Amino acid sequence: MTDRLLSLRQVIDRVIPQVDGVLAIKRGPGGIVAPFLFTKAQSDTLDQLAIWPKEPTPDTLKIIQHAHPEAKLAIVCRGCEERGIVEMFKHHQLVWDNITLIGLQCTQEEAEFCRCAKPYTVHASLIVGEPIKGVPDPLTEKIAAMSLEEKQAFWKDEFVHCIKCYGCRNICPQCFCNICALEDETWVETGRLPMPNPSMYHLIRAMHMTAKCVACRECEETCPAGIPMAVQFRLIARDVQEMFSYETGAVLDQKPPQLLVLEEGEYERTGLPH
Amino acid sequence: MYEPKIIGFLCNWCSYRGADTAGMARLKYPPNVKIIRVPCSGRISPELVLRTFREGADGVMVLGCHIGDCHYSNGNHRTAKRMPVLKKLLEYTGIDPNRLAVDWVSAAEGEKFANVITHFTEKISALPPFVETMK
Numbered sequence: 001m002t003d004r005l006l007s008l009r010q011v012i013d014r015v016i017p018q019v020d021g022v023l024a025i026k027r028g029p030g031g032i033v034a035p036f037l038f039t040k041a042q043s044d045t046l047d048q049l050a051i052w053p054k055e056p057t058p059d060t061l062k063i064i065q066h067a068h069p070e071a072k073l074a075i076v077c078r079g080c081e082e083r084g085i086v087e088m089f090k091h092h093q094l095v096w097d098n099i100t101l102i103g104l105q106c107t108q109e110e111a112e113f114c115r116c117a118k119p120y121t122v123h124a125s126l127i128v129g130e131p132i133k134g135v136p137d138p139l140t141e142k143i144a145a146m147s148l149e150e151k152q153a154f155w156k157d158e159f160v161h162c163i164k165c166y167g168c169r170n171i172c173p174q175c176f177c178n179i180c181a182l183e184d185e186t187w188v189e190t191g192r193l194p195m196p197n198p199s200m201y202h203l204i205r206a207m208h209m210t211a212k213c214v215a216c217r218e219c220e221e222t223c224p225a226g227i228p229m230a231v232q233f234r235l236i237a238r239d240v241q242e243m244f245s246y247e248t249g250a251v252l253d254q255k256p257p258q259l260l261v262l263e264e265g266e267y268e269r270t271g272l273p274h
Numbered sequence: 275m276y277e278p279k280i281i282g283f284l285c286n287w288c289s290y291r292g293a294d295t296a297g298m299a300r301l302k303y304p305p306n307v308k309i310i311r312v313p314c315s316g317r318i319s320p321e322l323v324l325r326t327f328r329e330g331a332d333g334v335m336v337l338g339c340h341i342g343d344c345h346y347s348n349g350n351h352r353t354a355k356r357m358p359v360l361k362k363l364l365e366y367t368g369i370d371p372n373r374l375a376v377d378w379v380s381a382a383e384g385e386k387f388a389n390v391i392t393h394f395t396e397k398i399s400a401l402p403p404f405v406e407t408m409k
Contacts, residue, residue: 152367152368152407155368187324210356232363262355
């Protein structure tokens, strides 16, 4: 057991008597990790507590909360997962008051693996590990600096590998609509491979991720074709911050900019004619 | 020289009436724009614009009421929020963002309507056909 895992274990041991369960990652047989709800009754399972690789725990939290709305739960979350929980709360997917956040700070290697700009938690009251600074994202910078033709060639090359498994949508903590535009024949040619260019699937998904993407990169991790789609989301997130001063997961009571009315000064920043 | 295909989504209350005004004033503008009348410019979802491009349009125009004049009080605020983001997305995907134009034309601005259409058609004519850039 590493020092980090040990200190996480100590925090969980402290929290577990006050809550109904602690959601974290458990290492199962064969070394496979998966989200798991640790409870007081089975505290010996805590020996199999794991940290890495990260798993989409906010999604699991939502499922558990829907089944048991009154349950007091704690969750071990990294910076990205915490942002996911905040955004899910803003869109009424979670009950905030029943959740205790245990903030697990990422290490330098983990942050570099994720090209993460914010590998630390901000809302969590319990902290494990030392917060570190964000790391630069060379891939996004590279693509942002390309010319239009180069971008077009790059994305065409990437999207041609897409097998439309919908894995990126399924794993996304922010994709929770009951009726999904990506399953609608009007917008996306379902079952046609390789998808025609420009790819409606990826463009619509990128548009729907505006001011919602929390940069957890679960979609890139899960993609069997290795498409770096989070790059588009990240570039748009920068524009959203510029135009609407909105940062996903940063402030709990800041309303998402998709809401109808333009706020003071927003219109000037969108660059539209007067 | 090719004739660009342009689709114009016009809001029923301002821009479509603006087109009527331009017609009544016998103003000249290029015939490349196919006009689709919609209840409000806020009706135009990004999916709709993307599909229009996918179907082979070289340019898309979204015209609505001026901010503050919307028939549904703040429907065009939606347009003002989503279209700039869509333009950025087009740019990041390698599609020229100038192919999408957003502007505000009121029912009285027949002259502005003709100007907007003329300028946009000129701009699109200078670009290669959209389908060819996607090959």
